[in-house]
Amino acid sequence: MSKEFNNNNNNDYIVQPKFFTFGESDVDKLLLENGKSFGPVTICYETYGTLNADASNAVLILHALTGDAHVAGKHHIDDKKPGWWDEMVGPNKPFDTERYFIVCSNVIGGCSGSTGPKSINPETNDAYNMNFPVITIQDMVKAQHRLMQHLKIEKWLAIAGGSMGGMQALEWSISFPEAVNGVIALATTAKLSPQSIAFDWVGREAVKTDHAWQNGYYKDNGEIKGLSTARMLAHITYLSDESMSKKFGRNLQENENISFDFARDFAVESYLEYQGQRFVERFDANSYLYITRAMDYFDLSAANDGSLTNTFRVVNKDANFLVISFSSDWLFPPYQSEAIVRALLQNDIACSYCCIESSYGHDAFLLECETLGEMIHDFLSNLED
Amino acid sequence: MSKEFNNNNNNDYIVQPKFFTFGESDVDKLLLENGKSFGPVTICYETYGTLNADASNAVLILHALTGDAHVAGKHHIDDKKPGWWDEMVGPNKPFDTERYFIVCSNVIGGCSGSTGPKSINPETNDAYNMNFPVITIQDMVKAQHRLMQHLKIEKWLAIAGGSMGGMQALEWSISFPEAVNGVIALATTAKLSPQSIAFDWVGREAVKTDHAWQNGYYKDNGEIKGLSTARMLAHITYLSDESMSKKFGRNLQENENISFDFARDFAVESYLEYQGQRFVERFDANSYLYITRAMDYFDLSAANDGSLTNTFRVVNKDANFLVISFSSDWLFPPYQSEAIVRALLQNDIACSYCCIESSYGHDAFLLECETLGEMIHDFLSNLED
Numbered sequence: 144m145s146k147e148f149n150n151n152n153n154n155d156y157i158v159q160p161k162f163f164t165f166g167e168s169d170v171d172k173l174l175l176e177n178g179k180s181f182g183p184v185t186i187c188y189e190t191y192g193t194l195n196a197d198a199s200n201a202v203l204i205l206h207a208l209t210g211d212a213h214v215a216g217k218h219h220i221d222d223k224k225p226g227w228w229d230e231m232v233g234p235n236k237p238f239d240t241e242r243y244f245i246v247c248s249n250v251i252g253g254c255s256g257s258t259g260p261k262s263i264n265p266e267t268n269d270a271y272n273m274n275f276p277v278i279t280i281q282d283m284v285k286a287q288h289r290l291m292q293h294l295k296i297e298k299w300l301a302i303a304g305g306s307m308g309g310m311q312a313l314e315w316s317i318s319f320p321e322a323v324n325g326v327i328a329l330a331t332t333a334k335l336s337p338q339s340i341a342f343d344w345v346g347r348e349a350v351k352t353d354h355a356w357q358n359g360y361y362k363d364n365g366e367i368k369g370l371s372t373a374r375m376l377a378h379i380t381y382l383s384d385e386s387m388s389k390k391f392g393r394n395l396q397e398n399e400n401i402s403f404d405f406a407r408d409f410a411v412e413s414y415l416e417y418q419g420q421r422f423v424e425r426f427d428a429n430s431y432l433y434i435t436r437a438m439d440y441f442d443l444s445a446a447n448d449g450s451l452t453n454t455f456r457v458v459n460k461d462a463n464f465l466v467i468s469f470s471s472d473w474l475f476p477p478y479q480s481e482a483i484v485r486a487l488l489q490n491d492i493a494c495s496y497c498c499i500e501s502s503y504g505h506d507a508f509l510l511e512c513e514t515l516g517e518m519i520h521d522f523l524s525n526l527e528d
Numbered sequence: 529m530s531k532e533f534n535n536n537n538n539n540d541y542i543v544q545p546k547f548f549t550f551g552e553s554d555v556d557k558l559l560l561e562n563g564k565s566f567g568p569v570t571i572c573y574e575t576y577g578t579l580n581a582d583a584s585n586a587v588l589i590l591h592a593l594t595g596d597a598h599v600a601g602k603h604h605i606d607d608k609k610p611g612w613w614d615e616m617v618g619p620n621k622p623f624d625t626e627r628y629f630i631v632c633s634n635v636i637g638g639c640s641g642s643t644g645p646k647s648i649n650p651e652t653n654d655a656y657n658m659n660f661p662v663i664t665i666q667d668m669v670k671a672q673h674r675l676m677q678h679l680k681i682e683k684w685l686a687i688a689g690g691s692m693g694g695m696q697a698l699e700w701s702i703s704f705p706e707a708v709n710g711v712i713a714l715a716t717t718a719k720l721s722p723q724s725i726a727f728d729w730v731g732r733e734a735v736k737t738d739h740a741w742q743n744g745y746y747k748d749n750g751e752i753k754g755l756s757t758a759r760m761l762a763h764i765t766y767l768s769d770e771s772m773s774k775k776f777g778r779n780l781q782e783n784e785n786i787s788f789d790f791a792r793d794f795a796v797e798s799y800l801e802y803q804g805q806r807f808v809e810r811f812d813a814n815s816y817l818y819i820t821r822a823m824d825y826f827d828l829s830a831a832n833d834g835s836l837t838n839t840f841r842v843v844n845k846d847a848n849f850l851v852i853s854f855s856s857d858w859l860f861p862p863y864q865s866e867a868i869v870r871a872l873l874q875n876d877i878a879c880s881y882c883c884i885e886s887s888y889g890h891d892a893f894l895l896e897c898e899t900l901g902e903m904i905h906d907f908l909s910n911l912e913d
Contacts (some may be wrong), residue, residue: 177788241726259789275787337772339795344797345761347790348804350533356738376730379723384861387722393827401825403562403662405732405817409824411722412729419733432790439794440786442778473858476769478833 156216156225160187160256165289173251173286176279181521183265186290187256189249190213191232192240193295201296202238202523203246204228205286205304205311208377209426211255214247215240217342230512232253237516243300243523250283250311250432254427256285260359261427272429273359280307280441284314291322292326300526303326305508306475307434308439313483317443320459325526327465327519330472330508332479333486334442334449339474342380343435346373350428359429370428371419378418383471383504385412432491449488458487465495467515469507495522539608541618545572545641550674558636558671561664568650571675572641573597573633578624579681586681587623587908588672589613589632590696593762593819594811596640599632600625605753615897622901628685628908633675635696642671644746646812657814658744665692665826669699676707682775686710687909688892688904691860692819695826698868702828705844710911712904713848715857717864718836718871719827721784721863724859727765728820731758734812744814756804756814763803768856768889772796787905794875836871841873849879852900852908855890861881880907 166172166182168469173181189212195199200401205215215232217225226247232238238245249257252275260275267274291299302312302323308330335343350356353369361367384388391411395401396409409415447453464487468480477498487494499514501507508515551557558566567793571664574597579586589599591612600617602610607635611632615622637660645660652659673714676684687697687708694716701708734741735741746752767775776796780786783793790797849872853865862883872879879884884899886892893900 277564277790294612321752325837334778335770335792337776337778338767339768340778341760341772343797344792344794344800345757345764348753348757348760349734349737351790352757353737353871354735368733372730372737372757375726375733379726379730382723384721384723384858391722393722393725393830395721405662405736405821407729409722409725409729415726415729429643436790445778473769 150482153488156188157218157220158191158213158216158226160212161178162187162256163290163293165293173282174287175276176274176284177276179276180522181276183287184251184286185256185262185383186248186251186258186286188225188246188290189214191215191245191291192243194244197294197381199245199298201294201489202243202245203291203299203302203315204232204238204245205287205302205308206247207251207304207308207421208438209431210464211253212247212249213255219515221411221505228480230394231516231519233323236369237519238303239520242527246294248287248291250279250307250434251286252283252437254430259427259442260429260433264311268521275433278433278437279437280310280314282320283437284311284318286320287311288322294410298322299325301327301523303327303329305329305330306331307438312341313443316417316442316458316464317454318464322455323459324526325463325465325522327522328480328483329465329467329515330475330480330505332475333444333454333483335439336479336524338385340439342376342505343439347432347435349376350432356428359432361428364428365502367423370423370426370431373431374422374426375415375419378415379519381472381504381506383473383502385471385502386504388500451482452489453489455486455492460492462492463522464492465518466494467498467508467518468498468504469501469505471502472505472507474505530773534594535647540745542603542605543576543580543598543601543611544603544783545574545597547572547676548643558667559669560667561660562754564661566661569636569671569674570585570641570642570647570775571636572674573631574599574611575629576600576630579629579679583681583793584683584685585628585912586679586684587630588628588676588684588687589617590672590687590690590693591625591634592691592693593823594673594807595693596638597634598640599630601904613894614903616901622904622909623688624905627912631675631679632816635692635819636671637663637668637815637822639815644812645814645818660818662821663818664822665695665699668704668822669696669703672696672700672850673704673707677867681865683707683709684805686712686714686908687862688714689716690714690715691890692823694890695823696829699826701843701847701849702839704890705847708844708847710850710907712849712852712907713865713868714900715854715860715865717860717891718829718868720824721864725824728824729759731761732817732820734758734761735817741813744817746813749813750806750808752813755808755811755816758816759807760800760804763800765859766889766891768858768887769888770887771897800850824912836867837874840875841878843875845877845878848875848911849909851879851881852888852893852903853883854888854890855883855897856887857890857892859890
């Protein structure tokens with residue numbers, strides 16, 4: 144695949160999504176955390192670079208809530224935008240596709256190629272919709288593990304992800320410790336806080352109380368304004384008070400004076416409205432419910448009475464962690480990363496930690512590519528030694 | 529009125545709301561900030577204590593977004609709860625009704641007795657609903673000024689309020705400087721930040737996209753689930769990450785294990801749902817739209833190109849300010865109070881400031897009554913000297 148990448152400008156890199164399906168027979172199904180077996184399961188993924196002979200250069204990148212497998216490059220030469228982390232993945236970039244075999248896998252439960260609520264239930268020949276099982280971060284990771292086996296990889300050089308991607312990376316380190324050499328966990332947490340659970344609840348309420356949602360059996364996702372409301376709310380939590388003040392202040396969008404009306408007046412209102420509208424065009428409402436629920440349920444230490452230190456006892460002792468938080472991230476604040484670091488150190492597991500000064504809030508993990516890139520580059524290089 | 533207050537336990541204090549109506553004739557109407565005249569206007573208010581002979585002991589208390597005139601005592605002996613700031617207002621309490629004549633006025637635009645969207649438009653003999661004018665904090669204050677004249681008070685010893693109440697108190701100091709001797713501004717701001725504007729926008733979207741809202745011409749407020757969603761969202765911003773972690777953590781409400789479902793699992797979800805449901809029983813959806821919009825529009829320095837220092841030039845030079853913020857208040861964070869203090873000091877206006885350490889978030893101004901009470905008691909005593 145690497146030959147499709149031929150210079151430093153990813154704008155010319157063409158990559159195609161791939162699909163791997165398993166669980167078509169009963170014995171092959173995915174055993175979910177809720178106790179039920181589920182299948183068939185299709186995983187949409189993309190790969191960049193070449194797997195070396197001993198399969199020791201494979202790096203798994205995991206995406207956040209509404210992300211997808213398309214981490215870098217373009218699907219078509221005339222795509223307007225490259226993948227979501229294009230600045231970080233490519234030849235001579237931090238995730239250097241000349242050195243590493245990069246895999247990015249779309250989570251199950253989503254709506255970007257992997258099996259999710261909009262997939263056809265073979266038993267009914269209709270979409271699952273709200274009959275899709277409630278999945279967890281661990282279920283997502285178990286499905287990725289099947290992809291790993293399919294790709295004939297025994298150990299990831301590193302697993303990297305931000306936000307929900309970081310949750311998956313951490314989950315990998317305890318669900319499949321032998322398969323993980325390095326973990327890069329960015330702007331993430333070992334468990335969702337009640338504040339985050341509360342925001343998720345409100346977002347889902349906005350979707351579910353929308354008449355157009357029709358209990359999950361809607362015909363036109365684009366009509367679900369409650370999904371737009373949920374996205375707008377979530378978007379506020381991805382920014383920071385400071386970044387919003389810098390970017391929008393109290394600027395008016397079109398008029399010189401306030402309108403004394405309820406239509407959008409402020410630039411920040413227009414921005415949110417635009418983000419909400421675009422979101423309902425690309426993201427499935429039911430997937431939004433399922434994935435936020437998976438995040439709510441994420442608590443790495445739940446099986447250990449809340450002790451993260453005890454949870455990390457099973458981590459591969461030779462593994463290396465890079466944990467990065469961002470100073471203005473109030474969704475998954477630095478103290479949540481620091482709890483991860485402390486628990487790792489109490490298990491004598493090698494861990495580098497940095498809280499990057501940034502005003503971008505939670506979104507910083509997608510925006511502070513320069514600082515982040517240097518650290519990731521060095522961390523990956525050290526892993527190879 | 530003070531004779532109705534006969535001991536230190538406000539549970540026995542019975543108070544009745546009063547009503548003052550003005551603007552029935554064209555010349556008497558309220559000139560709104562949007563340029564239009566509006567009337568008639570009724571203000572619902574309550575008073576506690578006795579106005580002294582030279583009317584020098586009057587204190588005006590102003591409520592927050594969903595508050596009302598019922599600041600202390602009970603309306604009926606069998607009321608389950610006293611007024612919203614009962615701990616602070618009463619005989620020998622910080623706002624001592626043995627010393628001060630306390631007035632609490634419900635804002636216009638609300639739904640608790642003062643003229644608002646649910647009032648009858650005399651021109652149509654039907655409720656205003658969304659034909660109610662978009663009002664501002666200044667409009668609320670101008671209406672209160674008419675009440676002040678009605679009560680034959682020329683100068684308030686002090687005007688006190690938290691959150692939106694604090695905005696009104698600050699507005700008084702520049703709209704009617706000669707009428708203000710002291711200002712107590714708690715957990716407030718001189719202008720709404722884009723983050724707060726954004727939260728308000730999302731809350732209003734939740735209401736407006738609810739089919740039951742019917743463009744403001746709903747029959748049953750209790751059916752508007754979007755109003756519950758808006759309240760739940762706002763409620764998160766009134767608490768703090770820390771207080772939510774302390775109060776709820778990741779505790780489950782009823783079951784021992786997560787349900788793998790979308791119904792409420794976590795205690796924080798049940799709490800929010802309860803708060804949302806109770807809110808739609810007591811607060812009008814259109815009022816919620818109007819009052820949040822008034823807050824969005826609040827920018828004390830707007831007429832002075834953003835200079836709060838220039839804005840405060842008109843403040844009565846003999847006035848005293850007490851500005852209090854709370855360390856964990858992220859809705860109106862301490863830096864917003866500090867901007868007020870700085871601008872006052874640049875005008876050589878006496879100002880005491882304290883950022884109270886508290887984990888309660890924005891709600892702290894209603895909960896940290898002990899610390900707050902001492903400061904307010906002393907501040908009011910000094911004003912009398």
